[in-house]
Amino acid sequence: MFIEKCYNIYMSKSYFTYVLICPDDTLYCGYTDDLSARLKIHNSGLGAKYTRARLPVELLASVAFDDKKLAMKCEWWFKHKLSRKQKLTLIKENTIKEQFENYQKNRK
Numbered sequence: 001m002f003i004e005k006c007y008n009i010y011m012s013k014s015y016f017t018y019v020l021i022c023p024d025d026t027l028y029c030g031y032t033d034d035l036s037a038r039l040k041i042h043n044s045g046l047g048a049k050y051t052r053a054r055l056p057v058e059l060l061a062s063v064a065f066d067d068k069k070l071a072m073k074c075e076w077w078f079k080h081k082l083s084r085k086q087k088l089t090l091i092k093e094n095t096i097k098e099q100f101e102n103y104q105k106n107r108k
Contacts, residue, residue: 015071017078017100018062019091022054027087029078031071035062061090063097074100 016035020028020042028051032038041047043056051057065071077100078087090096 012066014064014066015068016062016064017071017074017096019060019078019087019096020051020057021060022051022057024054026054027060027084028054028057029075031068031075033068035059061094061096063100065097073104077103 013033015031015033017029017031018035018038020030020039022028028042028048030038030048038047039057039059042051045052045055047057063071063074065074074096078096081103082090090099
């Protein structure tokens with residue numbers, strides 16, 4: 001039983017939807033399974049085309065998911081369904097995941 005629990009903890013992987021702020025005050029949203037590595041990639045100039053021209057970037061917020069698809073859906077929702085003002089409010093209030101889950105529920 002103990003070994004099985006340890007294995008499940010070790011094998012469980014988190015995926016993150018994350019939000020960066022660029023020096024020009026624009027936001028960038030993405031998903032990853034390794035936040036620190038992804039931030040290093042962005043700041044090295046090897047990340048997304050959008051951030052390459054806007055360095056250095058800083059991590060503003062991140063939300064963890066157990067499922068890659070949910071992290072990707074949250075990224076899409078954040079990018080396409082929210083205004084900048086809404087995005088900044090969710091970041092400030094630390095309610096991105098809660099509001100995304102509400103959005104998912106209301107769609108069904």
